[in-house]
Amino acid sequence: MSPVELLDQQLADIEAADPRVHAYLRLTPQLARAQALASDRRYGEGEERGPLDGIPMALKDVLSLHGVETTAGSKILTGYRPPYDATAVGRLKDFGAVILGMTNCDEFAMGSSTENSSFFPTRNPWDLERVPGGSSGGSAAAVAAGEAVYALGTDTGGSIRQPAALCGVVGMKPTYGRVSRYGLIAFASSLDQIGPFTRSVADAAEVLQAISGRDDRDATSSDRPVDMLSGLEAGVRGLRVGIPREYTGVEGMEAGVRAVFEAAAAALERAGAELVEVSLPHTDYGLASYYIVAPAECSSNLARFDGIKYGLSDPTAETLLETYLRTRRQGFGAEVRRRVMLGTYALSTGYYDAYYLKAQKVRTLIAQDFATAFENCDAIISPTSPVVAFPLGAKTGDPLAMYLNDVLTLGANLAGLPGISVPCGRSAPPAGHEAKGLPVGLQVLAPQWREDMALRVARGYEEASGVVAEVARVG
Amino acid sequence: MTLSRDQVRHVAMLARLGLETGEEEYYAEQLSGILAHIERMAELDTEAIPPTAQVVSVSNPLREDEPHHGLDQEQALANAPATADGYFVVKAIQEPEP
Numbered sequence: 041m042s043p044v045e046l047l048d049q050q051l052a053d054i055e056a057a058d059p060r061v062h063a064y065l066r067l068t069p070q071l072a073r074a075q076a077l078a079s080d081r082r083y084g085e086g087e088e089r090g091p092l093d094g095i096p097m098a099l100k101d102v103l104s105l106h107g108v109e110t111t112a113g114s115k116i117l118t119g120y121r122p123p124y125d126a127t128a129v130g131r132l133k134d135f136g137a138v139i140l141g142m143t144n145c146d147e148f149a150m151g152s153s154t155e156n157s158s159f160f161p162t163r164n165p166w167d168l169e170r171v172p173g174g175s176s177g178g179s180a181a182a183v184a185a186g187e188a189v190y191a192l193g194t195d196t197g198g199s200i201r202q203p204a205a206l207c208g209v210v211g212m213k214p215t216y217g218r219v220s221r222y223g224l225i226a227f228a229s230s231l232d233q234i235g236p237f238t239r240s241v242a243d244a245a246e247v248l249q250a251i252s253g254r255d256d257r258d259a260t261s262s263d264r265p266v267d268m269l270s271g272l273e274a275g276v277r278g279l280r281v282g283i284p285r286e287y288t289g290v291e292g293m294e295a296g297v298r299a300v301f302e303a304a305a306a307a308l309e310r311a312g313a314e315l316v317e318v319s320l321p322h323t324d325y326g327l328a329s330y331y332i333v334a335p336a337e338c339s340s341n342l343a344r345f346d347g348i349k350y351g352l353s354d355p356t357a358e359t360l361l362e363t364y365l366r367t368r369r370q371g372f373g374a375e376v377r378r379r380v381m382l383g384t385y386a387l388s389t390g391y392y393d394a395y396y397l398k399a400q401k402v403r404t405l406i407a408q409d410f411a412t413a414f415e416n417c418d419a420i421i422s423p424t425s426p427v428v429a430f431p432l433g434a435k436t437g438d439p440l441a442m443y444l445n446d447v448l449t450l451g452a453n454l455a456g457l458p459g460i461s462v463p464c465g466r467s468a469p470p471a472g473h474e475a476k477g478l479p480v481g482l483q484v485l486a487p488q489w490r491e492d493m494a495l496r497v498a499r500g501y502e503e504a505s506g507v508v509a510e511v512a513r514v515g
Numbered sequence: 516m517t518l519s520r521d522q523v524r525h526v527a528m529l530a531r532l533g534l535e536t537g538e539e540e541y542y543a544e545q546l547s548g549i550l551a552h553i554e555r556m557a558e559l560d561t562e563a564i565p566p567t568a569q570v571v572s573v574s575n576p577l578r579e580d581e582p583h584h585g586l587d588q589e590q591a592l593a594n595a596p597a598t599a600d601g602y603f604v605v606k607a608i609q610e611p612e613p
Contacts, residue, residue, distance in 0.1 A: 120594050121594060357606055385546070398557075401559075402556050404567040407567060439549060440549055
């Protein structure tokens with residue numbers, strides 16, 4: 041099949057599924073066609089640029105795409121067309137990617153259900169009345185519904201791994217500093233990382249290989265060598281795989297999710313891994329630390345949306361202050377306001393030590409927990425999410441209940457660790473579900489810069505269990 | 516910790532959020548609930564613990580100080596709601612008399 045034929049089929053699949061899934065905010069068929077034609081020519085001349093050449097893919101709407109509206113799921117960026125590509129996007133273009141469009145997400149990547157999008161919620165392809173997870177819910181749903189071969193997302197507290205788990209696909213967050221954040225519309229700069237959604241671990245490794253590495257335009261990006269591929273098939277025999285006792289007993293864990301996870305751990309053991317219990321004693325404080333650090337950083341990052349340089353601007357304002365107040369009142373949704381206020385409060389005079397400094401110290405304790413645990417194991421496994429996909433609207437009135445979705449994923453962001461979620465089976469939600477249950481994800485965490493270990497264990501699990509990501513037929 | 520409506524109003528103004536009348540109460544209640552969870556950090560003795568601002572040990576990366584091409588003026592202004600003579604247009608800075 042040629043890249044143009046593949047694109048035509050892909051666009052037909054999108055046309056069939058997306059009116060129900062709502063994974064895409066906007067499609068870029070002209071760009072995709074030009075890229076597919078160029079790819080066709082390269083294959084014809086024997087000059088293709090590796091395995092990603094001609095493969096149709098999607099971008100989360102926080103990744104700048106030159107000349108194409110990029111809004112971070114927010115009204116405040118209506119009409120904004122970036123004058124440059126994000127580095128990760130540019131690298132994929134160089135490898136011959138065919139870009140299908142921008143996928144829906146929670147506004148400025150703040151959320152765990154994609155219901156905070158300023159535009160519309162995305163549906164879970166396995167049950168259209170349920171959420172796909174978030175914040176990269178559009179990217180996860182697109183890959184799960186066969187509306188893209190792969191997609192990029194971003195993960196600040198679990199925003200790749202949690203929707204991957206809820207949609208039954210593979211999603212990976214690399215080590216902080218592995219992928220350049222240049223051109224990523226920032227949420228929390230010390231936590232944000234870009235990573236792939238795919239339907240296999242090998243594909244995730246391939247995409248991550250393409251986008252990783254030093255970029256002079258992001259001073260936090262690392263020049264360490266990148267090798268996501270050569271150790272992929274090494275298997276899990278002889279590896280020590282840690283299970284944190286605090287993670288399996290976490291508040292709100294569904295019994296079905298725990299059972300599926302225990303079966304996944306047993307599959308790894310049968311494949312030759314040694315399971316060991318480890319402890320992350322400060323797990324109960326992770327959410328508290330995260331919900332100071334991330335809002336504090338976002339309150340600073342989002343100050344740039346002022347109605348002057350780009351996006352929405354209230355034309356009726358008569359003073360500069362009114363421009364700010366009216367533009368930001370019209371442009372930001374409720375969750376963004378909550379977090380900007382929380383962050384502003386935590387950084388304000390008199391509260392800095394009690395909240396922001398304290399949260400940074402707790403962050404140290406959490407990073408130390410992981411460092412100690414990794415002295416005794418090669419990788420750590422847990423369920424990715426304590427729950428399967430929940431109904432639309434179930435948690436929108438209770439921010440804290442929504443935040444608890446990230447309790448097993450945000451530790452990796454605070455500590456800068458790589459983590460991957462792979463499908464590991466299905467579980468019926470507590471309220472009962474007549475279908476065959478909803479997807480559960482197995483999270484694999486590894487020490488900093490050891491994406492190869494996370495990928496190897498995830499691939500080892502995939503191989504041993506035979507559980508693979510399926511395409512949901514929605515159309 | 517409970518946030519009062521006045522504190523919410525103050526923080527919203529610091530952040531230039533422009534709350535609608537009546538929203539203070541809604542956010543005061545929600546933010547107080549979130550802060551109640553966050554308070555649990557106080558249980559930990561962190562006196563001797565250094566803070567973590569970033570987790571990767573890259574420090575002060577340097578590059579050659581050479582000029583290179585960035586966005587030109589037209590590109591930089593292309594998304595602006597209002598421009599004049601190659602500048603961003605802003606409203607008067609003075610606030611009206613209260």
